[in-house]
Amino acid sequence: MKIIEDANAEALKRMLSADPVLVDVVPASQAIPALKERMVLHAGPPIGWDRMCGPMRGAVTGIAVFEGWASDLETAEKMAADGAFEFHPNHHFDAVGPMTGMTTMSQPVMVVENRAFGNRAFCAINEGLGKVMRFGGNDDEVLDRLRWLRDVLGPALGAALRSGDGIALKNLIARGLTMGDEMHQRNVACSGLALRALAPALAATSTDTAELSRILAFIGGNDQFFLNIAMVMGKAMMDPVRNIEGSSIVTAMCRNGTDFGIRVSGTGDRWFVAPVEMPEGLYFPGFTEADANPDMGDSTIVETIGLGGFAMGAAPAVAGFVGAGAASDAANFTHAMGEIAYGENPEWTIPALDYLGVPTGIDIRLVVETRLAPTINTGIAHKKPGVGQVGAGVVRAPMACFEQALEAFAESVGVS
Amino acid sequence: MKKEKQDSDIKALLEEPLIVVNIGLEGFADELKQQGVAVVHVDWAPPAGGDVKLANLLSKLGV
Numbered sequence: 222m223k224i225i226e227d228a229n230a231e232a233l234k235r236m237l238s239a240d241p242v243l244v245d246v247v248p249a250s251q252a253i254p255a256l257k258e259r260m261v262l263h264a265g266p267p268i269g270w271d272r273m274c275g276p277m278r279g280a281v282t283g284i285a286v287f288e289g290w291a292s293d294l295e296t297a298e299k300m301a302a303d304g305a306f307e308f309h310p311n312h313h314f315d316a317v318g319p320m321t322g323m324t325t326m327s328q329p330v331m332v333v334e335n336r337a338f339g340n341r342a343f344c345a346i347n348e349g350l351g352k353v354m355r356f357g358g359n360d361d362e363v364l365d366r367l368r369w370l371r372d373v374l375g376p377a378l379g380a381a382l383r384s385g386d387g388i389a390l391k392n393l394i395a396r397g398l399t400m401g402d403e404m405h406q407r408n409v410a411c412s413g414l415a416l417r418a419l420a421p422a423l424a425a426t427s428t429d430t431a432e433l434s435r436i437l438a439f440i441g442g443n444d445q446f447f448l449n450i451a452m453v454m455g456k457a458m459m460d461p462v463r464n465i466e467g468s469s470i471v472t473a474m475c476r477n478g479t480d481f482g483i484r485v486s487g488t489g490d491r492w493f494v495a496p497v498e499m500p501e502g503l504y505f506p507g508f509t510e511a512d513a514n515p516d517m518g519d520s521t522i523v524e525t526i527g528l529g530g531f532a533m534g535a536a537p538a539v540a541g542f543v544g545a546g547a548a549s550d551a552a553n554f555t556h557a558m559g560e561i562a563y564g565e566n567p568e569w570t571i572p573a574l575d576y577l578g579v580p581t582g583i584d585i586r587l588v589v590e591t592r593l594a595p596t597i598n599t600g601i602a603h604k605k606p607g608v609g610q611v612g613a614g615v616v617r618a619p620m621a622c623f624e625q626a627l628e629a630f631a632e633s634v635g636v637s
Numbered sequence: 638m639k640k641e642k643q644d645s646d647i648k649a650l651l652e653e654p655l656i657v658v659n660i661g662l663e664g665f666a667d668e669l670k671q672q673g674v675a676v677v678h679v680d681w682a683p684p685a686g687g688d689v690k691l692a693n694l695l696s697k698l699g700v
Contacts, residue, residue: 222699469698586700589691590684627694636697 224634225487225586228467232486233564233582235465236526238337239458243415243450244387245332246379248371252330252343253314259290260307264322264519265477266492267310270301274478276357276514279606280321281306283359287367288325294359312473312484316343317456317519319449320355320602321478328367329375333390333453338461344453346370346378349443355518356602356609377436381422388418390454391568394528397447398579399572403536404451405520405529406543406598406613411447416440448520455522464489469630470563471583474525474595474618478517478602483622485585488629495621500599502614503544514604516616521597527566527579530596530615531558535571535579543598543613554596555580561587561595585630588623 565578
């Protein structure tokens with residue numbers, strides 16, 4: 222149908238012409254004025270306390286103590302069960318968050334501006350590896366780190382970014398792809414490139430060398446520091462693609478540990494939801510599949526823009542890390558995702574695949590036709606709150622989301 | 638006369654080494670490979686996994 226082809230061409234054009242720039246770090250309440258006391262933004266499609274998984278509940282109770290809404294975790298849990306907190310998806314407020322994806326008033330959020338369209342998106346700062354809130358961690362160690370992010374790292378990053386013109390992300394991603402990153406489970410190169418870009422301004426704006434040293438060590442010691450930047454970039458790129466009448470391109474994919482949800486451009490902001498699947502992957506020593514929580518987080522925005530599992534061919538090292546097979550299998554994932562993508566990104570190319578552009582623009586028609594569900598590279602959280610990450614793997618988006626979306630999309634263009 | 642020609646063509650075909658194109662289920666191609674038959678496998682499945690309602694929608698939506 223011509224209306225669909227025209228609409229999808231427009232969607233792809235908007236994705237490819239995006240100009241995402243990391244411009245600031247500010248308190249979430251400043252970035253998102255609608256954020257109020259006792260309001261919690263979470264990863265994935267809408268969900269209430271009663272259906273939240275263990276790690277999500279752990280993160281909610283932890284963030285309630287962090288914000289001073291509850292004196293301790295037990296009280297926070299009771300308050301949550303009594304309906305004291307208001308829950309909303311990050312996606313409803315121009316935001317994203319990894320794994321549990323907590324966003325609340327006083328957390329610092331990174332701001333990416335899409336200069337081609339003028340919109341902004343927000344995401345909290347990556348906390349590092351190990352026991353962290355995004356995997357449901359909520360003890361003193363986790364909360365103390367969040368306080369340091371709020372009081373020291375966030376303001377320092379904000380000052381550094383405001384002292385210049387920000388960090389242009391499109392070219393940085395292009396370089397990262399040539400250095401073996403896929404920006405979901407491997408961000409070693411992009412984290413290094415980001416630190417290289419940030420360090421001079423951090424040094425120039427810092428007044429405390431001891432804190433500066435700690436900041437540089439924190440970023441330099443976290444291979445996944447860039448993940449949250451890739452995510453907020455993805456959100457800033459995809460928001461202008463929403464609500465194009467007749468477009469069958471996916472604008473968001475996310476999960477809350479219970480449900481997986483997708484949005485499609487032509488059907489507006491409606492969620493198409495199905496039970497989330499369990500990742501298949503490798504576990505850290507001492508853990509097995511029996512410990513794992515089903516898939517979680519807004520990080521699938523990375524696959525929505527053609528990175529992560531879609532760019533696996535750029536990152537053979539990741540194929541082994543997530544248990545997806547041999548390094549030589551990595552290319553197969555990218556080629557398979559090309560079957561369900563409307564186009565390619567000529568600026569984000571993979572040298573090992575003869576500079577093939579990453580598959581870009583997931584077309585729900587192609588997903589349903591081929592039965593090839595998007596491949597997602599993901600971290601695996603322990604199912605109990607507070608334990609943290611137990612492995613990494615690959616998970617497929619549930620086909621039921623795309624089938625529901627296709628029926629609604631057909632109706633939107635007058636097809637039955 | 639026409640039928641005789643067809644029979645003769647089929648006979649000639651079977652007397653030559655076979656090169657098989659297998660579409661769909663890969664198991665058939667694997668079986669032939671094990672028997673030393675040259676086979677090219679085409680990875681194909683019915684649209685929407687054979688779901689008639691979805692396949693009809695897809696055909697109207699331009700896939």
